[in-house]
Amino acid sequence: MIKKISFLEFAILTAIISIIFISEYYYVILKDHDRAIFIGLWPPTMIGLLIYLNQKKHQ
Numbered sequence: 001m002i003k004k005i006s007f008l009e010f011a012i013l014t015a016i017i018s019i020i021f022i023s024e025y026y027y028v029i030l031k032d033h034d035r036a037i038f039i040g041l042w043p044p045t046m047i048g049l050l051i052y053l054n055q056k057k058h059q
Contacts, residue, residue, distance in 0.1 A: 012050055016043045 005013075019042050027036035 008053070009050060012046055016046050019043050019046075 019039060023036045023040035026032045026039060030036075
């Protein structure tokens, strides 16, 4: 069964994917490893936010 996702969830997922690509760009192209790692730590936090929002919605 396919569940519809809200606009907010879609926006957060889009931001997560974008941030991953930005982090890879900094790491591979610009060779700025520290900044890439810092930016790369944001998606897990945003995924945690998605999980929190989904749990709050289902209560």
